Amino acid sequence: MKKDLTRQQYLDLYYYMRLNRAVEDTMVKLFRQNKIVGGLYSSLGQEAISVGSAYALEKKDWLAPMIRNIGALLVKGVPPRDVFMQHMAKYDSPTKGKDGTSHFGDLDNLHIVSPISMLGDLIPVMAGVAIGGRYLGQKIVAMTWIGDGGSSTGVFHEGLNFAATQKAPFVLILENNLWAYSTPVRRQVPLENLADRAKAYGIHSYIVDGNDVVAMYKTAKQAVDRARAGEGPILIEAKTFRRLGHAQHDPAEYVPKEMRAYWEARDPILLYEKFLMSEKLLDARGKKEIEDKIDALLQMERDFAENSPMPPAEFAAEGVYCTGDACHKIQPKWERDKREVMPPKSSVSAVWTVEGFGAGKGSSGGMAPIHFGDTAGAQEKAENEENAPPKRPVKTAAKKSAKVASARGAGALRRRMQGKRR
Numbered sequence: 001m002k003k004d005l006t007r008q009q010y011l012d013l014y015y016y017m018r019l020n021r022a023v024e025d026t027m028v029k030l031f032r033q034n035k036i037v038g039g040l041y042s043s044l045g046q047e048a049i050s051v052g053s054a055y056a057l058e059k060k061d062w063l064a065p066m067i068r069n070i071g072a073l074l075v076k077g078v079p080p081r082d083v084f085m086q087h088m089a090k091y092d093s094p095t096k097g098k099d100g101t102s103h104f105g106d107l108d109n110l111h112i113v114s115p116i117s118m119l120g121d122l123i124p125v126m127a128g129v130a131i132g133g134r135y136l137g138q139k140i141v142a143m144t145w146i147g148d149g150g151s152s153t154g155v156f157h158e159g160l161n162f163a164a165t166q167k168a169p170f171v172l173i174l175e176n177n178l179w180a181y182s183t184p185v186r187r188q189v190p191l192e193n194l195a196d197r198a199k200a201y202g203i204h205s206y207i208v209d210g211n212d213v214v215a216m217y218k219t220a221k222q223a224v225d226r227a228r229a230g231e232g233p234i235l236i237e238a239k240t241f242r243r244l245g246h247a248q249h250d251p252a253e254y255v256p257k258e259m260r261a262y263w264e265a266r267d268p269i270l271l272y273e274k275f276l277m278s279e280k281l282l283d284a285r286g287k288k289e290i291e292d293k294i295d296a297l298l299q300m301e302r303d304f305a306e307n308s309p310m311p312p313a314e315f316a317a318e319g320v321y322c323t324g325d326a327c328h329k330i331q332p333k334w335e336r337d338k339r340e341v342m343p344p345k346s347s348v349s350a351v352w353t354v355e356g357f358g359a360g361k362g363s364s365g366g367m368a369p370i371h372f373g374d375t376a377g378a379q380e381k382a383e384n385e386e387n388a389p390p391k392r393p394v395k396t397a398a399k400k401s402a403k404v405a406s407a408r409g410a411g412a413l414r415r416r417m418q419g420k421r422r
Helices: 007-032 047-054 070-076 080-088 122-135 154-165 194-201 213-228 257-264 268-278 284-307 313-317 377-387 396-421
Strands: 062-064 142-147 170-176 204-209 234-239
Touching (some): 007 268, 047 070, 047 234, 047 268, 122 142, 122 170, 154 170, 213 234
């Protein structure tokens, strides 16, 4: 952690990490009171990743969180009450009580795409968002997250390859927390660094300490800036540890005690507090003010969520299918002259050549390259014929004489045989 951000930036990172943890602590209490109807997935020990990476985005940029990225939602501007009500399936929640976890977004204002439960599926989706923004001239960057287990899915590779071929302004944060549910990373990937997977797609990658929020922010900021500048997608592997089980029902007894103790000593919030204190950016009084501010905010947000009504029974049949404008209206927001991407300016002849692809010797001895689109075969055929050796004339007369002689010989032989029989 080096001191080259503004004081406010340092304190913002601290505030959002503390808020992230306090929101999840509150939801654990609600869960144990049977007030949360869905699953609850903790990001304990991983707060620096969500907060540091999302803090690197601009307001116009897009993100798509996973279940452990509540910190990213808070940085983007989602109020804690929305997180509470969403998990409590309340009528005032973003999905009006139709979901009991984090499956909600905000396409109009905050530019948040809802999580997808099928791990990895957000990668091609956000690559498409990034490409669409570039087409409209918005100069945006899209970001999403994936775990070490999710990086072994087919769509992870398909989506990242698609983003790479299109040079999409896209940043993918790979949270290597060492466990895919109960499977250790060593049992699923024969690699020390999952960032090495970027080499297969010809894209840049970083490896960062996921428990160092300043390093996380700086790395993400550099990646976002490079993606926005047109360098294509970038993969960031953040090394960390999932300190609780997969969800509230999982005690994670498969984790060695020594491993858990090691990572608990590397708590990202405690490490950051020591740094802020040593750099005179935070003192006991400032810490107390931040804690009081968070406590007051969450008490108000929790009260609002608990007092929100449950959805009426008849609402269960509504909003199941999108009905067009009555459901939502999304129109492209052009920030460039449309004529730049419309014919005739955007017209490109459907002609392309792959040099050296499939070239070889033909039966005539000339080159026989394979063509794509331009098909200059006629010209090369003429060149091959010009360079081919001269053809020998066919001696038809000689062949005819040989046939006649052969016929005469056969007739004489038959006459001799007939004389003997007489």
